[in-house]
Amino acid sequence: EIVLTQSPATLSLSPGERATLSCRASQSFSSYIAWYQQKPGQAPRLLIYHTSNRAPGVPARFSGSESGTDFTLTISSLEPDDFAVYYCQQRTNWPPYSFGQGTRLELK
Amino acid sequence: EVQLVQSGAEVKKPGESLKISCKGSGYSFTSYWIGWVRQMPGKGLEWMGIIYPGDSDTRYSPSFQGQVTISADKSISTAYLQWSSLKASDTAMYYCARHIGRISAFDIWGQGTMVTVSS
Numbered sequence: 001e002i003v004l005t006q007s008p009a010t011l012s013l014s015p016g017e018r019a020t021l022s023c024r025a026s027q028s029f030s031s032y033i034a035w036y037q038q039k040p041g042q043a044p045r046l047l048i049y050h051t052s053n054r055a056p057g058v059p060a061r062f063s064g065s066e067s068g069t070d071f072t073l074t075i076s077s078l079e080p081d082d083f084a085v086y087y088c089q090q091r092t093n094w095p096p097y098s099f100g101q102g103t104r105l106e107l108k
Numbered sequence: 109e110v111q112l113v114q115s116g117a118e119v120k121k122p123g124e125s126l127k128i129s130c131k132g133s134g135y136s137f138t139s140y141w142i143g144w145v146r147q148m149p150g151k152g153l154e155w156m157g158i159i160y161p162g163d164s165d166t167r168y169s170p171s172f173q174g175q176v177t178i179s180a181d182k183s184i185s186t187a188y189l190q191w192s193s194l195k196a197s198d199t200a201m202y203y204c205a206r207h208i209g210r211i212s213a214f215d216i217w218g219q220g221t222m223v224t225v226s227s
């Protein structure tokens with residue numbers, strides 16, 4: 001079973017700063033990562049699919065990339081609306097889905 | 109508008125049974141997998157299982173196999189998550205979400221159903 005480990009657990013930044021969130025897989029796998037944003041009291045929202053593709057309506061300041069088993073979500077210049085919890089999710093053969101434990105992006 | 113609408117919050121006692129629902133609209137309900145995700149209070153997301161309403165093909169996470177039952181009624185575009193005997197540890201928010209195979213992700217989420225199990 002592939003385990004996704006997100007870091008840091010909490011990231012404290014200010015509006016206008018660049019945010020870099022990491023998601024590391026316990027082993028290499030031939031599939032993709034998705035990223036979700038969850039605000040308090042709301043359902044998760046899909047941001048990125050297939051590692052680097054933005055979902056419809058997602059601002060261009062959000063981007064995804066990978067390097068081997070390391071996946072990154074970057075927010076180029078934080079807006080006040082971006083402070084939330086972010087989860088990565090992978091899909092492989094079995095078990096087919098799992099989520100990272102989340103990174104809380106908080107206002108500094 | 110594509111949406112998933114879940115049933116309302118539930119308060120139950122340990123040992124009771126429960127079935128919550130997730131109704132899809134605005135798209136072909138039988139053509140997309142529907143997944144269920146648990147979020148315990150203050151915790152992260154856990155994938156529970158998934159069903160293809162077109163033929164009711166169902167897969168469970170090993171962590172939830174035997175603990176819950178996932179089903180669907182395609183005639184009313186509704187998926188279900190049920191428990192036969194609830195435990196206090198089942199207290200959580202439960203989300204349904206539509207899975208898009210070609211993007212390997214859940215693109216539409218229900219608003220969530222809060223289940224509270226307490227004596």
